[in-house]
Amino acid sequence: MELLVIMKRTLIVQVVILFLFCLSVPGKAITGQDNRMELIKVQDAQGTTLEVRLPVKKLVVLTSDALEIVRALKAEDLVVGINTGIVKDPLFWPRLKHRPAVGRWSEPNYELIAELNPDMVISYARHPGAEMEKKLMPLGIRVIRLDFYKIRTLEKEVKTLGRILKKEKEAKELTAWYQRKLSWVREKLKEVNDRPAVYVESYTGYHTTGPGSGGNEICVLAGGHNIASNFSIPYPQVTPEWVLANNPDVIIKATSLSNCYAMADPGPLRTTRHRIMARPAWDNIRAIKEGRVYVMAGDIWTGPRAIIGASYMAKWFYPDIFKAFDPKELHREYLERFQGIKYQGVYVYPSL
Amino acid sequence: MLRVHGLHFRYKNIDALKHVGIGLNKGEVLSIVGPNGAGKTTLLKCIVGIVKPDNGTVLIDGKDTSRMKRLDLARCIGYVPQSTPSKFPITVFDAVLMGRRPYIVWKPSERDLEVVADLLRSMGLEDMALRDFDHLSGGQKQKVLLARAFAQDTDYLLLDEPTSNLDLRHQMEVMEMISGMVKKKGMAAILAVHDLNLASRFSDTVVMLNAGRVFCSGKPMEVMTVENIRSVYGVEATINQNDGNPYILPIRPVGRLKK
Amino acid sequence: MCIPHFRYFYMQEICEQYRGLTGRKVSFMILLVVLLSGVGLIALSQGASSVGLKDSFAALFEDSGVAHAIVWKLRLPRIVMAILVGCGLAIAGTVFQAILRNPLASPHTLGIGSSAGFGAVMAIVFGGGLYKEYLIAGNAFLFALLSSSLILGVAKLKRSTPETMILAGIAMMFFFSSLSSLFQYMGTMEEVHEIVFWFFGSLSKVGWKEISMASVMILLPIPLLLKWSWDFNLLAAGDESAKALGVNVTRIRMVGLVVASLITAGAICFTGVIGFIGLVSPHITRMVIGGDHRFLLPASALVGSVLVLTADTLGRTLWAPQVIPIGIVTSFIGVPFFFYLLMKRTREYW
Numbered sequence: 001m002e003l004l005v006i007m008k009r010t011l012i013v014q015v016v017i018l019f020l021f022c023l024s025v026p027g028k029a030i031t032g033q034d035n036r037m038e039l040i041k042v043q044d045a046q047g048t049t050l051e052v053r054l055p056v057k058k059l060v061v062l063t064s065d066a067l068e069i070v071r072a073l074k075a076e077d078l079v080v081g082i083n084t085g086i087v088k089d090p091l092f093w094p095r096l097k098h099r100p101a102v103g104r105w106s107e108p109n110y111e112l113i114a115e116l117n118p119d120m121v122i123s124y125a126r127h128p129g130a131e132m133e134k135k136l137m138p139l140g141i142r143v144i145r146l147d148f149y150k151i152r153t154l155e156k157e158v159k160t161l162g163r164i165l166k167k168e169k170e171a172k173e174l175t176a177w178y179q180r181k182l183s184w185v186r187e188k189l190k191e192v193n194d195r196p197a198v199y200v201e202s203y204t205g206y207h208t209t210g211p212g213s214g215g216n217e218i219c220v221l222a223g224g225h226n227i228a229s230n231f232s233i234p235y236p237q238v239t240p241e242w243v244l245a246n247n248p249d250v251i252i253k254a255t256s257l258s259n260c261y262a263m264a265d266p267g268p269l270r271t272t273r274h275r276i277m278a279r280p281a282w283d284n285i286r287a288i289k290e291g292r293v294y295v296m297a298g299d300i301w302t303g304p305r306a307i308i309g310a311s312y313m314a315k316w317f318y319p320d321i322f323k324a325f326d327p328k329e330l331h332r333e334y335l336e337r338f339q340g341i342k343y344q345g346v347y348v349y350p351s352l
Numbered sequence: 353m354l355r356v357h358g359l360h361f362r363y364k365n366i367d368a369l370k371h372v373g374i375g376l377n378k379g380e381v382l383s384i385v386g387p388n389g390a391g392k393t394t395l396l397k398c399i400v401g402i403v404k405p406d407n408g409t410v411l412i413d414g415k416d417t418s419r420m421k422r423l424d425l426a427r428c429i430g431y432v433p434q435s436t437p438s439k440f441p442i443t444v445f446d447a448v449l450m451g452r453r454p455y456i457v458w459k460p461s462e463r464d465l466e467v468v469a470d471l472l473r474s475m476g477l478e479d480m481a482l483r484d485f486d487h488l489s490g491g492q493k494q495k496v497l498l499a500r501a502f503a504q505d506t507d508y509l510l511l512d513e514p515t516s517n518l519d520l521r522h523q524m525e526v527m528e529m530i531s532g533m534v535k536k537k538g539m540a541a542i543l544a545v546h547d548l549n550l551a552s553r554f555s556d557t558v559v560m561l562n563a564g565r566v567f568c569s570g571k572p573m574e575v576m577t578v579e580n581i582r583s584v585y586g587v588e589a590t591i592n593q594n595d596g597n598p599y600i601l602p603i604r605p606v607g608r609l610k611k
Numbered sequence: 612m613c614i615p616h617f618r619y620f621y622m623q624e625i626c627e628q629y630r631g632l633t634g635r636k637v638s639f640m641i642l643l644v645v646l647l648s649g650v651g652l653i654a655l656s657q658g659a660s661s662v663g664l665k666d667s668f669a670a671l672f673e674d675s676g677v678a679h680a681i682v683w684k685l686r687l688p689r690i691v692m693a694i695l696v697g698c699g700l701a702i703a704g705t706v707f708q709a710i711l712r713n714p715l716a717s718p719h720t721l722g723i724g725s726s727a728g729f730g731a732v733m734a735i736v737f738g739g740g741l742y743k744e745y746l747i748a749g750n751a752f753l754f755a756l757l758s759s760s761l762i763l764g765v766a767k768l769k770r771s772t773p774e775t776m777i778l779a780g781i782a783m784m785f786f787f788s789s790l791s792s793l794f795q796y797m798g799t800m801e802e803v804h805e806i807v808f809w810f811f812g813s814l815s816k817v818g819w820k821e822i823s824m825a826s827v828m829i830l831l832p833i834p835l836l837l838k839w840s841w842d843f844n845l846l847a848a849g850d851e852s853a854k855a856l857g858v859n860v861t862r863i864r865m866v867g868l869v870v871a872s873l874i875t876a877g878a879i880c881f882t883g884v885i886g887f888i889g890l891v892s893p894h895i896t897r898m899v900i901g902g903d904h905r906f907l908l909p910a911s912a913l914v915g916s917v918l919v920l921t922a923d924t925l926g927r928t929l930w931a932p933q934v935i936p937i938g939i940v941t942s943f944i945g946v947p948f949f950f951y952l953l954m955k956r957t958r959e960y961w
Contacts, residue, residue, distance in 0.1 A: 204807055206815045206934075228932075236933035240815055241685045242659030244677070280818045281684035284677045402854045426857030433851045439714075440847055441902030445629045450848060453841050454857045458905070462626075469625035481625050482632055484901075497852075504856065 042160045045125035045147045052142055052164055058118040059165075062105045064089075065148040065303040066122045067096065069158055072174050072304070072338040073167040081116045083108070092261040094341065110135045120144055120164070149302040151217055151310070154178065174338060181307055181330065182221075185314050188321055189223040196249035196317050198224035199287070201276075202235055203256040203298070210234050214302035215254060222313030224250065244285055250316060251276060251287040256298040261345040269295045269349035292316065295349045300331070308334065312348055353377050354508055354540060359398055359408035361391075361564075368394045369405070370564045376540050376557060378507060381531055383551035384544045385575075386561035387585055392544035393434060395561070396510045399542070400431040412508065426454040430501035434512040434544075436493045440485045444477060445469075447485045447496050451503030471499045475529060491522030498526060502533060509533075509541040515550060523547075527554050548600045552576055560584055573598055582606060636906040639899055643913035647694070650917060654690045654924040655682070659932050684818070692817040692825065692881070693920040697888055699829035699878030701915025704889030705896075705908055706836060706871040709843040710864045711776050717890035718875040721762065721776075722783030723755050727876050728884055729787040730754030732794050732806050747809075748824065751880035752873070758783050759872035763865055812883040812938035814923055821881040828877025832870045833912070839863060840904040847902060887942050888915050891949050898952045918945055 038054045060081035061067045067086065070079060076095055081102040090097040100116060103109040106127040113121060113136065120142040123132065133143050144164065146157045155175045162171025200215045201208055209215030210231030219226045227246040228236065243251075255272050257263075273295045282288050294316050300309040311327040328351075332343035354376055361369040369391045376382040384392045398405045401417055410417040412428050420428070430451070440447065448471060452464040472478050475495055480488065485496060494514060501509055511530065515523040531554050534541050545551040551558055552572035559569040562584045568575055576598040581589045588606045592599040656664035662678045667686070670678035700718060707716035707723075718724045730750035758780075765779040795806050836843075842863045845853040850860050879885065896911035922940040929935060 206813065210933075231933055233933065237811070237813070237815075237936055238932055238934055239659055239685070239927050241681055242932040244681060244685065245658070245660035280688065281680040284680050397851070400855050402851050422854070422859055423857040426855065429855070431851070431855035433849060433855075435849070437847065437849045437852075441897055442844065442847065443632065443901060445625070445632075446844070446901075446903055447848070450841075450845055450852075450856060453845060456841060458838065458840070465626045465629060466622055469622040469629075472625055473621045478621060478625055482628055500852075 040163060042144070042164060043156075044145045044160075045153065045157065046145060048145075050142075050144065052120070052144065054164070055166060056119045056142075056164055058116070058120075060102055060108075060113055060116060060118045060121045062102070062108055062121060062123040062128075063148070064105070065124075066146060066161075067093075068304045068339065069146075069148050069161055069174075070122075070165070071096070071340070073158075073162060073165055073170040075165045075167055075170075078165065080118055081113060089259055089261060091344075092341065108132070113141065114139055117141070122146055122161075148304055149214060149306070151182075151214075151221060151306050154304065154306075177334075177338070178307060181311070185222070185311065189314065189318070192223055192318065192321070195223055195225040197227050197246060198250045198252060198313075198317070199227055199243050199246065199248040200224075200252045200254070202254050204235075206240065207235050207237050210236050214306060215252075218301070218306050218310040218313060219252065221310045222317055224313060224317050240279060240281065244281055247285055248287050249290075249292060251285070251293045252313065252316075253293070253295045254298060254301045255295055258298075260297040260299045260347055263346040264344075266346045266349045266351065269297070269346060273349055297347045299345075300347050305331070305334065308347075353411075353413055354399075354542075355409075355411040356395075356399060357409050357411070359395070359405050359410070361394055361398055361403065361405045363394070368564050369398065371408070372561075372564070372566055373408075374542075374559050374566070374569065376542065378538050378540045379534060380540050380556040381534055381554055382540070382542045382557045382559060383555035384542065384559045384561060385546070385548055385551050386567070389563075390561040390584075391564040392561055393512050394564075396431070396512050396542065396544055400429050400510050401425055402431070423454055426504065426506075428506055429508045429510060430504040430506040432497050432501045432509075432511045432514060434516065436490075436497060442485055443482050444485055444488070444496050445472065445481045448472060448477075448499045448503050451500035451505075454504065467505070468499075468503055471502055475499050491518050491525075494518060494522065494526055495529070498529060507539055509539055511541060511543045513544055513546060516546065523550065530554070548576060548581075552598050552600070576600055633906075636900045636903070636910070640906070640910050640913060643910060643917060647913060647917050647920065650920050650924060651690055651694075654693075654920060655686055657924060657928050658686055688817050688819055688822055689814045689923065690920060691822055692814050693923045694916040695822065695825050695829050696814075696878045696882055696885060697892070697915035697917065697919030698912040699825070699874045699915075700885065700889035700919075701892035701896075701911045702829075702833060702836065702908060703871040703874045703878065704891075704915075705893040705904070705911045706843070706867050706874075707889075708893050709846055709904060710867040710871075712846060713774075713777050714894070715777060715890075716780070718871075718879070719884075719886050719889060720784065721780035722758050722785075722787060723780070723872050723875045724879060724884060724886070724889075725784045725787035725791070726758035727751040727755040727879055728809065729791045729794075730757075731809055731880060731883075732791045735806055735809065736794050745824075748821070748876075748880035752828070752876035754787075755872045755876035756869065758787065759868045763868055809883040810938075811936040812879075812885040814882055814937060815934075817881055825877045825881055829874050832874060833908075836867075836870065837905070837908055839867070840908060843867075843904040843908075844902070883938075885919065885938050885941055887945050888918055891945050892918060895949060895952055 039051050040054060041049055042052055043049050057078060058080045059078040061070055061079055062083050064085060067082060070076065079096060079099055082096055082099045083105040084101040084103060085105065086093050087097055087101055102112040108128060118141060121136060122144055125145045125147050136143055146161060148154060148157055155178060158171050158175050162168045198219050199208065200219050202215055208228040210228045210233055212234040216226050216229060227248055253272060253276055255269060257268055273293055276293055277288050287293055296309055296312060299305060308327060308331045311330050315322040315325060315327055335341055335343045356372060356374045359369050359372040372395060374382065384395060386392055397403045399410050417425055445468060448468045449460060449464065452460060452467065456464060472481050477495060477499060480492065485493065488496065498514065514526050514530065518526060527550060530541055533539060555572060557569060558572050558575040560567045560575050560580060567584050568580060576591060578589060578591055581587055581600065586605055586607060587602050588604050589600050589602045592601065652664065655667045658681065660681055662670065662681050666678050667682050670682040673679060704717040707718065707721055708714060730753055731747045734747040734750040761783060762776055762779045765775060842858045845856050845858045853860050892911045892915040893907065896907055896914050900906055900910055918941060922944055923937050926935040926937050926940040
């Protein structure tokens with residue numbers, strides 16, 4: 001018995017010593033864990049399952065959409081490389097604008113990336129092409145493709161990135177916020193059965209947004225009836241006459257004006273709206289007669305802030321239902337709470 | 353009467369023509385002979401105004417051609433170039449009708465059509481009037497270009513090697529057409545010719561060019577001498593006579609060419 | 612002139628045959644006019660709205676209602692512009708081919724189209740304001756002229772041959788395409804989208820204002836070109852022959868190039884790049900009626916108009932309400948037709 005007690009005690013002591021040892025040199029212990037490669041399995045935007053080695057400490061982010069999410073997850077410090085477009089919008093990216101740029105989002109410079117030697121590169125699902133994996137994988141750089149521009153898949157992708165960056169808590173906070181706002185809009189729209197007919201025009205003139213496009217997605221989400229919803233391609237060209245024949249109640253024009261955050265004057269958006277309203281024969285369209293033509297900046301049209309765009313649309317479609325609701329406040333909340341920058345800029349015209 | 357005085361033409365720092373002077377009267381045929389690069393084609397081009405000489409004058413019936421309008425000149429001198437266009441997407445009739453261009457504003461008149469039709473008939477081209485120029489044989493093409501020059505209805509006609517690349521029969525036909533037209537209409541023709549025998553046989557005057565200079569000129573018998581041919585062409589030849597025309601039989605190249 | 616009877620008879624017969632040939636050329640043009648009117652009527656009756664042929668005709672003359680707006684402001688401008696553009700590109704192509712004596716010449720292969728395109732792109736990127744359309748058009752024209760004068764400059768510097776001109780044109784095409792790509796590369800998203808619109812080619816943005824400008828640029832020079840038909844014919848005979856027949860070859864080449872550039876700019880500055888028409892229309896026409904420019908010029912203008920109008924009408928009806936961009940359709944109908952003629956042709960016209 002004595003012996004047994006002694007053995008037990010020894011075991012306890014050993015365990016305690018081991019425990020203390022672990023506490024006293026935590027760095028070393030983690031390094032040891034690192035060497036054993038903590039692998040997790042994630043699904044990227046294309047549905048491919050990938051193994052990712054954690055932790056990810058150095059990150060090159062090729063898309064501004066992903067960069068926004070990275071910032072929302074408070075992982076800004078991990079970013080060692082950005083795309084060249086970020087530099088053009090310094091006000092929106094006060095802390096990231098000076099990080100090294102590695103080229104365009106669609107055509108990065110692989111040499112620069114290799115030099116930065118990140119653990120991971122985040123890009124869109126389709127751009128750049130498969131050559132990126134071919135070039136970077138041999139260098140031990142993981143490529144992960146996450147879009148962050150479709151509302152439908154946004155939450156899932158945010159969670160994935162949260163796991164990769166070990167920011168699960170922040171990811172959950174962001175997705176919960178999204179869910180809350182979305183379900184609030186959905187709830188409000190439940191009672192509606194008379195949906196307005198909407199013509200949504202993408203960045204290029206007379207190119208509308210069919211099924212599979214972000215424009216269609218947010219229009220439907222906002223309770224609109226997209227007159228191009230039965231089309232077969234995402235960005236079809238249409239004739240002016242087709243729009244006229246469908247006589248939409250509302251016209252939404254997306255403009256890909258850059259630097260909306262730094263903008264104070266709505267002039268360019270006003271011009272865009274004016275030109276749409278002046279199109280030949282369109283004065284016969286209900287939306288134009290009633291002045292329900294709205295211009296929306298690309299910033300809130302797709303990407304992580306598509307929910308803001310959708311909220312504006314909901315307000316335009318149903319001004320009575322959303323009378324007390326101000327999408328600008330939603331935008332402010334998002335920017336200040338998740339992006340850590342103050343609200344400013346011009347995103348829609350006419351403003352509410 | 354066509355007179356050329358002191359014609360001088362430089363091209364790329366080389367004197368292609370040096371103080372060339374020739375003259376001929378209506379009803380005459382003048383042949384310009386000489387080795388390759390002697391300046392035969394350049395001389396013709398200077399006379400017809402395709403290139404501008406650096407010096408010298410060309411007088412037609414006393415008028416200085418450099419002061420004439422291009423269109424007026426086109427009513428005085430016809431020109432048949434050495435090469436036929438490689439692609440000429442047009443019918444034979446239209447090709448000949450082009451010769452009437454100096455007289456047509458937009459729509460060709462009845463007379464224009466008749467002139468063309470008459471020429472085609474008299475030159476034996478009536479069967480191919482509506483065929484495409486590109487489908488003709490070399491000899492036929494040459495005749496069509498000749499017909500075009502005739503249709504131009506000019507007093508003077510310049511022809512650059514009208515018989516090159518033609519078979520014997522076509523050579524004879526073409527030369528007879530030219531001399532026939534000259535005699536019939538009282539025209540005057542200047543030919544650049546390689547074939548010394550053809551030149552002798554059909555010309556009233558022969559001008560022998562060498563290195564841009566008139567080496568000698570005169571009646572065929574006076575120009576086609578053993579000595580001249582030796583010094584200009586560097587060829588030993590014998591000259592026979594037949595019907596008052598010299599016949600040249602080249603034998604062998606001799607010595608080095610003097611330039 | 613005293614002509615013996617039999618000789619006169621022969622002559623009359625040849626003349627008669629020739630007149631018959633001319634008659635056939637005229638008939639071809641009449642056929643084209645009928646065809647164009649037919650396609651025009653179809654185009655007028657087709658559209659996304661329920662306005663049919665009868666309604667269109669009624670709407671043409673009564674001054675009210677949506678049908679009136681559809682016919683007068685949407686369908687007719689589209690039809691008229693299609694005809695203008697086709698006519699302009701084909702005429703410009705014919706003139707370029709004639710003055711450079713080169714079957715490969717056309718507004719686009721000479722780089723005139725690309726430089727006009729670059730001018731438009733430049734206006735898109737740097738321009739702004741309400742008059743942006745006019746800026747785009749004007750700049751397109753400016754650059755069309757610039758590149759044609761560059762080609763002329765090259766031609767004057769070195770003794771001009773058709774080959775050097777075409778080479779200069781191809782070089783120009785690459786240069787301006789690259790410049791446009793550079794702008795597209797550096798441009799913001801919005802600019803890129805407008806550039807894309809321009810390069811697709813579209814008749815959707817056309818109104819009567821644009822049409823009046825384009826028709827001044829395209830139609831006004833046509834009588835002048837028709838007057839020069841004989842000179843163009845003679846150029847085919849070779850420069851020397853042409854000169855000897857009284858043509859001022861240098862001048863006709865220069866003025867022709869400038870006029871054709873003006874027409875090119877007019878044809879593409881409001882509608883973007885609609886390629887292929889300028890190259891193929893003259894060839895199609897030449898295969899049918901031959902190379903006499905008195906007939907070739909108007910007939911190929913008609914062929915171009917028929918091609919563009921047909922392409923646009925098909926583009927907006929085949930897959931309605933989605934539109935197949937006109938540049939794509941012109942190639943899809945033009946290329947097979949062109950190949951058919953190439954196979955069937957009996958004439959060796961280039």
